[in-house]
Amino acid sequence: MSILFQTDDGSELWWPASAIARLFHDQLASIGRHLLGIESGLGPIEADEIAVDREAFLAFTDAFHAHLGNAGERTHAMVGVAFGIALLLAGRLGRPIGDDPVSQRYLEQGRRLVG
Numbered sequence: 001m002s003i004l005f006q007t008d009d010g011s012e013l014w015w016p017a018s019a020i021a022r023l024f025h026d027q028l029a030s031i032g033r034h035l036l037g038i039e040s041g042l043g044p045i046e047a048d049e050i051a052v053d054r055e056a057f058l059a060f061t062d063a064f065h066a067h068l069g070n071a072g073e074r075t076h077a078m079v080g081v082a083f084g085i086a087l088l089l090a091g092r093l094g095r096p097i098g099d100d101p102v103s104q105r106y107l108e109q110g111r112r113l114v115g
Helices: 018-036 053-070 071-092 102-115
Strands: 004-007 013-014 042-046 049-052
Touching: 004 053, 018 042, 018 053, 018 071, 053 071, 053 102, 071 102
Parallel strands: 004 049
Antiparallel strands: 004 013, 042 049
16 A cells, blocks of 8 residues: 655646655654654645655755755764655656765665655
8 A cells, every 4th residue: 555645736746655655744744743843844744655755855855955065974864764755755856956076965765665
């Protein structure tokens, strides 16, 4: 069984296995709450779908990127996988991804995980 991440206009962003989707959804909610102080832009899981608020998610991803720019190695290790996926999804929403080595490393990680 899978869960669909889609925008309010119906664009499909990602269709991972249910357990992976739930884990990612909860990770971003926790990162937003505990590290960034903002919502992730991901709606609740309803009928195997997660609505992605484009503007809120892009703002979240920008804040996440800025936070990681000032974070230590332990923070990168703890949340880096979630950032890689979020960065890839932001790219699918049209967000340009920086050419800096850190962004490219996380983007590549996101590509490996999402496919």
